[in-house]
Each structure stands twice: as C-alpha cells, then as structure tokens.
Amino acid sequence: MKNKAQFLTMATAVFFLLFTSCGKDDDKDLSGGSDSEKTTAIVGRWEFVKDVWQETPGDTETEPGVNGEYIEFKKDGAAVVRRYDEDEEKLKEDSGFWKVKGGKLFLAEDREELEDPEDGMTIVKLTSSELVLEEEGTYKDQDNRDIKWKHTTYLKK
Numbered sequence: 001m002k003n004k005a006q007f008l009t010m011a012t013a014v015f016f017l018l019f020t021s022c023g024k025d026d027d028k029d030l031s032g033g034s035d036s037e038k039t040t041a042i043v044g045r046w047e048f049v050k051d052v053w054q055e056t057p058g059d060t061e062t063e064p065g066v067n068g069e070y071i072e073f074k075k076d077g078a079a080v081v082r083r084y085d086e087d088e089e090k091l092k093e094d095s096g097f098w099k100v101k102g103g104k105l106f107l108a109e110d111r112e113e114l115e116d117p118e119d120g121m122t123i124v125k126l127t128s129s130e131l132v133l134e135e136e137g138t139y140k141d142q143d144n145r146d147i148k149w150k151h152t153t154y155l156k157k
Contacts, residue, residue, distance in 0.1 A: 014145075027127040031103075039100045041126055045072040046155035048083070056148045064089070071155065073098055079107060105133055121153070131155040 026145040030041050048065030066084040068091050073079055084091055096109045104120030121133035136150040 027129065030126045033126075034040050035100045035102070038103075038123055038126055041128065042073045042098075042100065042131065043075050043106070044069050044157055046131055046157055049154040049156050051154075052152045054150045054152075056150075057145075058147060058149075071120075077111070081107075124152070129157045132155075 005095050006115070008132050024088035033041075048069040048071070050065055051063045052060065053063075054060040071079060071081045071140070077097050077099060079096050080093060081096070082091055082093045096107055097111050097114055098105065098107050099114050099117070100123070100128075101117060104122055106114055106117040106120040108114050108117070119135070121135045123131070124134045131154075133153045133155070134150060136148065138146050138148050141147050
C-alpha cells in the first residue's frame with residue numbers, strides 16, 4: 001500500500017512537471033522571430049485589453065478595451081476590426097488587410113497600400129495568448145516644443 005501511494009505521488013509530480021513545461025513552450029515570445037513566424041502566430045482573433053497613450057513631456061492616458069472589441073487577422077491577409085465608436089456610442093466593424101514586414105505589423109484599407117507600407121506598429125511582444133503593439137512619433141506643440149508620443153496596444157487571444 002505504501003509503495004502504491006509513493007508511485008501515485010511520483011506520477012502526479014511528473015505529470016505536473018510535464019504540464020508546466022509545455023505551458024512555457026506555448027507562451028514563447030516570438031517578437032524576435034522571423035516575419036513568417038510572427039505572421040503564423042498572429043492569425044486569429046485578438047481582444048483589445050487596453051490602449052496606452054504617452055506624451056513626453058506630458059501625460060499618460062490608459063483606456064481599457066470595451067467588451068466585444070477585437071481585431072481578427074485572417075490567413076489570407078484580410079483583417080476585421082471591431083471597436084467602440086464614442087460618437088455613435090456603439091461597436092463598429094471595419095475591414096481591411098494586414099501583413100508583417102521587418103518586425104512591424106501593417107494595416108491598410110486595401111491591398112495596394114500594403115505593397116510599400118510606410119507606418120507600421122512594432123511588435124513588442126507576441127506569444128500564443130498576448131500581443132503588444134507600439135507606434136511612436138513626434139510633433140510640435142503650440143509653443144513649438146517637440147513632443148514625443150507613444151501609443152501601445154495590448155491584445156489577448
């Protein structure tokens with residue numbers, strides 16, 4: 001009886017070790033991988049978690065995702081975006097196209113725009129369940145000062 005209990009305890013421990021190690025492999029960060037690896041990993045429906053806007057000098061604003069907001073990246077390069085429209089006070093759906101090039105994600109209304117894309121979002125983090133995108137730039141304020149801005153989008157599968 002004692003041997004059977006020890007065996008069950010050992011078998012349970014091995015099971016949990018194997019299960020834990022598989023979970024770590026699933027959440028491998030692919031942000032440093034090839035464009036092909038990123039493209040494969042991005043396909044699917046991603047829910048918006050939050051958007052963060054930061055200005056330097058200036059403030060940081062965080063806007064949580066609204067229930068039902070998502071972006072779906074399809075294998076054929078099509079994309080569907082569903083976001084809350086504050087003016088109309090409802091969720092609105094738009095469609096377009098997407099591609100990964102040079103570690104950036106590009107979205108456009110038509111395929112021709114993706115032939116020579118200009119502005120993309122850097123893929124900061126990409127796992128099987130998390131996608132973080134970032135874009136940044138500068139502008140001059142009313143006092144002719146340079147203001148640096150950064151917009152980060154957090155998504156989950």
